[in-house]
Amino acid sequence: MSTISEVAKEAGVSVATVSRVINQSPSVTPETQKRVNAAIAKLNYHPNVWGRSLRRQESRMLLIFVPNITNPYYANIISGIEDTARRNHYNTMVCVTNVDKERAKEYFDLLRCGNADGAILLDTTKNDKNVPRVAKNFPLVQCCEYCTNDSVSHVSIDNFEAAKQVVQYLVSLGHHRIGFAGAANNFISTEQRESGYKKALEEAGIESNNRYIVYADEDYNFLSGIRAVKELLSLKERPSAVFCISDMIALGAIRAAGELGLRVPEDLTVVGFDDVAYATMFKPMLTTVSQPGYSLGKTSCSMLIKQIGGADPADVFLEHKIILRDSSAAIAVE
Amino acid sequence: MSTISEVAKEAGVSVATVSRVINQSPSVTPETQKRVNAAIAKLNYHPNVWGRSLRRQESRMLLIFVPNITNPYYANIISGIEDTARRNHYNTMVCVTNVDKERAKEYFDLLRCGNADGAILLDTTKNDKNVPRVAKNFPLVQCCEYCTNDSVSHVSIDNFEAAKQVVQYLVSLGHHRIGFAGAANNFISTEQRESGYKKALEEAGIESNNRYIVYADEDYNFLSGIRAVKELLSLKERPSAVFCISDMIALGAIRAAGELGLRVPEDLTVVGFDDVAYATMFKPMLTTVSQPGYSLGKTSCSMLIKQIGGADPADVFLEHKIILRDSSAAIAVE
DNA sequence: AATTTTTATGAAATCGATTACATTATTACT
DNA sequence: AGTAATAATGTAATCGATTTCATAAAAATT
Numbered sequence: 051m052s053t054i055s056e057v058a059k060e061a062g063v064s065v066a067t068v069s070r071v072i073n074q075s076p077s078v079t080p081e082t083q084k085r086v087n088a089a090i091a092k093l094n095y096h097p098n099v100w101g102r103s104l105r106r107q108e109s110r111m112l113l114i115f116v117p118n119i120t121n122p123y124y125a126n127i128i129s130g131i132e133d134t135a136r137r138n139h140y141n142t143m144v145c146v147t148n149v150d151k152e153r154a155k156e157y158f159d160l161l162r163c164g165n166a167d168g169a170i171l172l173d174t175t176k177n178d179k180n181v182p183r184v185a186k187n188f189p190l191v192q193c194c195e196y197c198t199n200d201s202v203s204h205v206s207i208d209n210f211e212a213a214k215q216v217v218q219y220l221v222s223l224g225h226h227r228i229g230f231a232g233a234a235n236n237f238i239s240t241e242q243r244e245s246g247y248k249k250a251l252e253e254a255g256i257e258s259n260n261r262y263i264v265y266a267d268e269d270y271n272f273l274s275g276i277r278a279v280k281e282l283l284s285l286k287e288r289p290s291a292v293f294c295i296s297d298m299i300a301l302g303a304i305r306a307a308g309e310l311g312l313r314v315p316e317d318l319t320v321v322g323f324d325d326v327a328y329a330t331m332f333k334p335m336l337t338t339v340s341q342p343g344y345s346l347g348k349t350s351c352s353m354l355i356k357q358i359g360g361a362d363p364a365d366v367f368l369e370h371k372i373i374l375r376d377s378s379a380a381i382a383v384e
Numbered sequence: 385m386s387t388i389s390e391v392a393k394e395a396g397v398s399v400a401t402v403s404r405v406i407n408q409s410p411s412v413t414p415e416t417q418k419r420v421n422a423a424i425a426k427l428n429y430h431p432n433v434w435g436r437s438l439r440r441q442e443s444r445m446l447l448i449f450v451p452n453i454t455n456p457y458y459a460n461i462i463s464g465i466e467d468t469a470r471r472n473h474y475n476t477m478v479c480v481t482n483v484d485k486e487r488a489k490e491y492f493d494l495l496r497c498g499n500a501d502g503a504i505l506l507d508t509t510k511n512d513k514n515v516p517r518v519a520k521n522f523p524l525v526q527c528c529e530y531c532t533n534d535s536v537s538h539v540s541i542d543n544f545e546a547a548k549q550v551v552q553y554l555v556s557l558g559h560h561r562i563g564f565a566g567a568a569n570n571f572i573s574t575e576q577r578e579s580g581y582k583k584a585l586e587e588a589g590i591e592s593n594n595r596y597i598v599y600a601d602e603d604y605n606f607l608s609g610i611r612a613v614k615e616l617l618s619l620k621e622r623p624s625a626v627f628c629i630s631d632m633i634a635l636g637a638i639r640a641a642g643e644l645g646l647r648v649p650e651d652l653t654v655v656g657f658d659d660v661a662y663a664t665m666f667k668p669m670l671t672t673v674s675q676p677g678y679s680l681g682k683t684s685c686s687m688l689i690k691q692i693g694g695a696d697p698a699d700v701f702l703e704h705k706i707i708l709r710d711s712s713a714a715i716a717v718e
Numbered sequence: 719a720a721t722t723t724t725t726a727t728g729a730a731a732t733c734g735a736t737t738a739c740a741t742t743a744t745t746a747c748t
Numbered sequence: 749a750g751t752a753a754t755a756a757t758g759t760a761a762t763c764g765a766t767t768t769c770a771t772a773a774a775a776a777t778t
Binding site: 400432435 | 733734735736737
Binding site for chain 4: 053054055065066068069070072073075097098099100101102103104105106
């Protein structure tokens with residue numbers, strides 16, 4: 051690879067002038083510019099990032115922490131982040147943490163070493179102690195999930211409100227035995243959706259029943275969704291509707307119903323969360339809550355870039371949307 | 385952030401000695417080591433990567449090009465790559481190209497700028513002209529998909545052989561009207577699987593019928609799978625089995641059958657490819673070909689690291705496995 | 719024409735780490 | 749004891765780009 055001094059020699063100017071041409075600073079004769087550009091083209095020169103970063107004290111690289119990349123729900127968010135980063139001349143680097151705190155710490159070292167200027171976290175848990183600590187020294191933005199410490203920026207939907215609205219919708223369909231399928235993890239969204247569920251029941255004057263609340267595994271996987279919802283459906287007074295905090299669990303719910311000889315939505319109404327592509331791929335198509343993934347990513351990224359520029363942390367809530375499909379219906383007359 | 389010279393001052397030694405301690409070079413007194421390490425801890429010092437990379441002329445960063453991250457099939461491969469990279473003290477950076485050649489070119493610039501030492505490509509198309517060109521100057525390894533130019537390394541399964549075996553299996557079940565659902569893209573695996581399909585038919589003495597060959601969209605999406613297979617099933621003499629080059633298309637095939645009132649596997653045998661998690665999530669569970677994703681990633685990565693160290697390009701083929709489940713059955717006696 | 723201002727360019731310092739070479743201190747050997 | 753060999757550490761060059769400051773040339777002003 052060629053260096054700036056090779057270009058300088060080729061063009062018959064000093065390295066300073068070449069640098070000026072690259073960075074489009076004024077006061078370079080059009081004629082000199084042409085000569086330098088010709089040399090750059092001839093040598094296929096690309097400015098070396100190490101030299102540049104070292105001098106400028108910035109890497110123009112952003113990190114994106116995701117727990118795993120299997121969940122299609124992250125794809126839109128990442129697109130939103132990457133497009134915004136690119137538009138601002140930042141590169142991005144997806145760091146797959148696998149919900150492994152050790153690995154996350156290793157990735158945080160990329161900030162300490164100067165490898166990156168900031169990070170967007172999609173995997174913060176409720177009680178995370180490390181994130182606020184890192185945020186003291188480096189620009190961070192939490193997206194979708196966040197820790198309770200409110201000194202760190204976050205962008206998300208209002209999970210409490212969304213869950214409340216879902217349950218209100220179910221009540222409006224005539225359901226009053228409404229189940230909740232959560233997950234055994236420490237994500238704040240999980241907690242908030244459960245709170246929203248309870249609040250809506252309370253406001254509707256329906257007594258909350260702990261046996262109507264079950265939990266799938268940490269990662270919302272399909273099989274644990276089946277297991278959890280089967281538990282719910284084998285109750286004596288089984289619920290006529292179940293609100294699942296992820297589409298994956300909801301698909302499990304539909305399968306569980308099928309295995310127990312129940313039809314969806316005739317015998318059981320199922321509502322999911324996230325609106326992944328698979329929600330429409332199988333019959334019945336899933337009623338679910340859609341998050342503005344691309345916007346969440348886009349907003350997180352522009353917030354991060356502002357913070358790198360010195361802005362203060364902030365919290366932003368974006369709008370969700372409830373999408374009605376086949377898996378929910380009014381309760382049959384008893 | 386603190387620098388090496390601050391550490392040197394704190395420890396009362398020269399920067400050279402600090403560097404020696406960091407890099408564990410011999411001939412540093414245990415006592416000095418202790419002092420330096422204490423200073424490092426006290427200042428929370430992390431060596432700056434720009435300085436180091438600039439001097440060492442290496443970034444210890446590897447790129448992973450993926451067409452999209454929605455496809456769960458990539459998750460294992462990426463895990464294999466990342467674990468191997470980490471074990472060799474390399475960082476990795478996932479670059480989502482969205483099958484956009486322009487964006488891929490931008491990412492290649494990360495190599496030219498020195499941001500990365502090499503790349504693993506999961507998205508090379510058959511006739512790609514750019515990849516061999518880039519491979520002249522930088523270490524590249526193609527994984528799963530590769531271009532016909534054989535000067536560039538690749539790691540993959542033997543798609544031709546796998547497809548042949550699938551069709552031989554179908555023939556052994558008594559099927560002789562066997563359909564093929566490919567995709568309208570330029571991936572070499574697509575072509576090789578079609579060739580393997582044809583070869584197996586030929587060897588079994590079954591005449592190939594062009595009307596039994598249909599194509600889903602470029603990205604193997606579910607809906608186009610439904611469309612393509614419906615075409616197949618509406619033929620007068622419809623096939624009794626269909627081999628789909630991806631699980632997504634196979635799931636579409638099952639749906640298509642259902643919509644036309646056909647049962648799987650009683651009326652139609654369906655075989656997929658890739659063994660994604662969803663293959664077991666819906667009834668009937670999918671018979672499919674499993675690729676050793678983790679090993680593909682791992683092998684690609686160690687090959688890349690060897691190439692960075694100066695080794696020559698090479699080609700490696702790994703073993704696939706045909707996984708028999710519910711969606712395939714012997715043909716009913718007519 | 720002489721002086722000031724502006725413009726274009728170059729020389730050299732700088733960013734933070736590594737490393738070849740130089741230097742000093744210590745140990746081993748005759 | 750005096751010299752050679754070895755060990756521990758320091759000095760300074762280096763990687764490639766940016767940028768401050770200096771300088772030379774051109775243009776504008778009086």
